[in-house]
Amino acid sequence: MTKQNARILIAGASIAGPTLAYWLHKHGFEVTIIEKAPALRLGGQSIDASGPARQIARWMGLEPAIRAVSSNEAGIQWVDKNNHIEAAFPRDHPLSITDEMEILRGDLVNILYELTRQQVTYRFNAQIERLDQDDQQVSVTFSDGQCEHYDLVIAADGIRSKTRKLIFEDESVFKYLGVCVAYLTIPRAPTDTNWARWYTADESRIILLRSDSKGTTRASVLFLYPQTDFEKLAPQDHKSLVLSKLADAGWEASRLSEAIEKGEEMYFDGIGQIKAPQWFKGRLGMIGDAAYCPSPITGRGVTLAMVGAYLLAGELSRHQRFEDAFSSYEGLMRPYVESVQGLPPGVPELLYPSSATGVAIVNKLAGLLSSRAVKTVINLLKPSADQADQQLNGLALPRYGF
Ligand SMILES: Cc1cc2nc3c(=O)[nH]c(=O)nc-3n(C[C@H](O)[C@H](O)[C@H](O)COP(=O)(O)OP(=O)(O)OC[C@H]3O[C@@H](n4cnc5c(N)ncnc54)[C@H](O)[C@@H]3O)c2cc1C
The missing domain is CATH 3.50.50.60 (FAD/NAD(P)-binding domain)
Structure with missing residues (x-):
């Protein structure tokens, strides 16, 4: 050849x-x-x-x-059921999920x-x-x-x-990791800003809302779900399972339920x-x-x-x-x-507390991690963005003539 x-x-x-x-x-x-x-x-x-x-x-x-x-997402905020901000990780925070080259x-x-x-x-x-x-x-x-x-x-x-x-x-x-996810796109609401919002509900559920560049909002629902149950799930069960998880989740969960009920296309899978x-x-x-x-x-x-x-x-x-x-x-x-x-x-389980007390602890922890002191320490320990871009496990990224 x-x-x-x-x-x-x-x-x-x-x-x-x-x-x-x-x-x-x-x-x-x-x-x-x-x-x-x-x-x-x-x-x-x-x-x-x-x-x-x-x-x-x-x-x-x-x-x-x-x-x-x-x-142009500004970063991510952790919010409670009243949309009160418990922690904020701006784009330049090393623990933020918002990256410099964020794109749909x-x-x-x-x-x-x-x-x-x-x-x-x-x-x-x-x-x-x-x-x-x-x-x-x-x-x-x-x-x-x-x-x-x-x-x-x-x-x-x-x-x-x-x-x-x-x-x-x-x-x-x-290899299934014990978490299911549903993705859908929903209409923009006044509470949607240029910050992603992460909400942890009890019974091991998370909702993530992110305004996109098209005037809509991208929603993710994640929840712990045992492997044995996941293996038995049929495609026709996905919608009712997600709706049951949203039913008493609080915060803005009803926006997602309404969109699903109206027939908004939903992508569902186990995370693995x-x-x-x-x-x-x-x-x-x-x-x-x-x-x-x-x-x-x-x-x-x-x-x-x-x-x-x-x-x-x-x-x-x-x-x-x-x-x-x-x-x-x-x-x-x-x-x-x-x-x-x-x-x-502990990942992913620790991010999905089952009780209200667990949710309060996770939110407090997020507050601590978002502090200036933690940001400074992590920034000191991790390689600079330029170094990270050039390296593959500490070795230089090879060039092949272009
Ligand atoms: C519709 C869709 C939505 C996604 N949404 C997200 C998301 O929201 N967040 C996230 O983290 N990751 C998402 N992913 C996965 C993400 O794209 C991948 O993790 C990553 O980009 C690696 O991409 P890949 O090209 O290896 O695989 P994928 O992006 O999964 O692409 C695989 C491609 O192969 C095509 N294909 C499937 N079967 C065949 C076949 N038999 N013959 C020919 N073509 C086939 C699919 O239609 C698809 O275009 C999504 C993937 C898809 C397909």
Whole structure:
């Protein structure tokens, strides 16, 4: 396989797929992306490209486009049931969830598509049904029955990746973290400001409201839910489960219930991580959430997707044999994935108190953590933003000629 004529197929047109396609094209590969949906899927909440992903976004020339559609969120406030502010973490606080490159997921997906659509072949309404590989190539059978040949196939089709199942044949890599989440978009209300608002209710429930850049508000409902119950849930149960969790949650929960009752589209899933012992099998591989979803709890899904895509393309560009590229990539990426996926002890459970007293304690703790003294200490201990952008687990982020 040489770069000049190598053909690479990517499944999934979200963050990981188009970022990989961008860098592969730059390195001289011929790339096709297939997407199962009939068009780009532009749903989702605010996300951010942090650490080395921020640097990669800069190298891709994305920073002005991201800043142009950024939500300009001021930071996050912890509020009680009367909307009284218990703690505030401004954007520059190291514990704030608001990042410098905050952007709606759909806006980033669109920006990546616009950046790559001239150089890469996109096919929507397409997915892989069968993969057969030999020493020379991969034969791909698509859902419409057509068969094509590629040098490599990379799955970038998300946490529930069907392509991963085709390659590795089992689904045991999904590790449920005991939390369910529902995302929806609701009409803006006078209480919505340019601060995200985090409300903890008793019985292990959290509601997060964030004004977006489109004049609406993005809402997340999160709650602890046992694994055994989660495994029994059917899609038709999701709505009633979320409504039951909102029913007596207090604060602004009724805004969300009303939107759900009116039929507002709601995305629901269990929160989990993908921990896969293998990322490659011969000429087949996977990146992004399909390979190593860290879960929204870490807030680093986009970061891992972009860093993994950049490194994989780079390693393929500097190795003659794809096997060497895959193993070199894994040597760089695995330690980084493991550090991002590592959750501090007690996370997520400690954030979800069951009693009213527990809620009061958590809110008091948030108040302490938001103090100037804590901010100063954390800022002294953590690397500067510039250092974090250039580094991957303490090593310099590799450059591959661009
Ligand atoms: C609709 C949607 C909304 C999301 N909202 C949030 C959010 O609010 N907050 C958050 O932290 N994360 C969210 N995520 C996940 C987030 O995008 C990822 O954690 C991160 O960006 C890594 O992206 P990825 O490209 O690896 O996977 P994803 O972003 O999950 O993208 C996978 C892509 O593959 C496509 N696909 C699926 N199956 C196939 C198939 N068989 N063949 C071809 N294509 C396929 C999907 O339609 C999708 O476009 C969302 C993902 C999706 C798809």
